[in-house]
Amino acid sequence: LPGVIHHPLVSLQSSFKAKAFTEAFLKNSIQQPRRHDLQNMLSHKAVILGYGRPKKERRKSAKARGLNARQKRELKVFQINPEHQRYELFLPLHELWRQYIIDLCGGLKATSNPQVVQQKLLKADFHGAILTVVRSKCPSYVGTSGILVQEFKHVFKIITRDDKLKVIPKRNSVFAVEINGFVSHIYGSKFEYRASERAAKKFKLKGTIDL
């Protein structure tokens, strides 16, 4: 729609004259498209402005999102510094773990049923346990023994007596865990779950337990 043209010669006459003049001028100067009814288009149109409600402030979600894998690797949260890699430092952890297991199995007396103890161990957490590789398809792993520092889905990270951090794959190995005279053999191939997932896992007898 053409805007109102301000002509320097137009002076303020009476409003009626001005209006008549304006209309006549507009009619002469602009194109009159037959389709559009200019009069109708210009009058009585309510213009709808933006629809706005008072906005609520979106709260920041209370729980932390956590780090994704890349951030974890960058921050190196799960890596232990060499100065912390000493066997003695982990012995208190082992003591804690022993207490935890003894509590879990309800005392671990000499008369406890091994089946019950084993069932409890399947769902227990092993961080801090002393693991020994008893049998393995790869001969060089056999005999390694140490305190479990980290348990991942497919490997155990243990620290041996000579302060070496060793990574032992779970597959094709049998680990022995010893508490108070109870020796439990764990077949690593069947244990390839994250510690958190394992707590909820039902273990079924499937296939052979041969390495």
Place this chain on the structure above:
Amino acid sequence: SPAHISNGSVSTVQVSVLLPECSSAPSHLDSVLNNFSSFYLIKKLPVYELLDRHFLETAVYHGAVFGLSYRTRIDEDNCVALMPNGHLTLSLDKDSFEILGFEGKPSRFKHRTATRFVVSVDLTDSSMAPGRRSYLRLLTSLKSRLQLQTDFLLSHHPVLCSLGGGASIQPLLSRCDWSQHRPEVNCRVLTNLPCPAPLSCDPHSFLEWLGAVDAGISCENSSSSFLSSFVCPEPNTMHRHALSVSVSGLLLPHDIHRLLQELRRYVEQPRLASWVSMTVRGFADSPVSCSNHEHGFLRGGENFYTLMMFHDHTYQLHLAMGAHDVCPP
């Protein structure tokens, strides 16, 4: 040369000699046959004793001992062999190998899944010297992880041992339950033996005939006997006598070598018969065959060789191996 073969052969259990046209062994031969070294049978020897420092230094390093596990079947149980060249071979089933935790290779004779493993260690190598890492690892493995114990046949060369006599193995023996044995000598005189002419017939049939003579199977093929229809290969000559001697036990290579020299001297002298044969058989259950390769037992654990010596200094060698064996080059 025959010397090379007999020095290579190690795990011998029996030597059979056939002397055609001979009714009694000449004195030299007789003395050699009766003077084979005696051997020891140790019950329940813990295998880590073979790694004993004193034993290694006085006996093994001089190539003077030779031992084999007794009554262990190569395809079922764990077998141990100690060769004069200082190689210790353990043939283990899968569970024992996995518990032992020492480097080894799967057996060549099984397909797909390995069920048998061979651990072969050269005790004379510097990495296996007492105190070194591999030596200690093998020692702890055999002592604490897999306590392997077998009945063991042990034989030692009296001259090669540094301390002379049995002094080098006495400490080892004193810790165990042992008994001494002499090789058994069997002499048979055969009469009216049809003998094929050695160079004229096919080697396989000749070998078969030799085996038949040794086993005492008659070559008559009479219609009343259904057990054997074996006949002596043509052309054959009838010998009036023949002497068949066999010595069984754990036999040392150097004794066999002496026998070989004696037989050569015998056959070189002009005689009625122009040939002599000697068959040396190895243990069916030994982890190592005549040619120091891996040996297995499929349907039969034969590993033997037959040496035919002729008057004109030529000889024929027949080597027989079972299905689970590696042929020497």
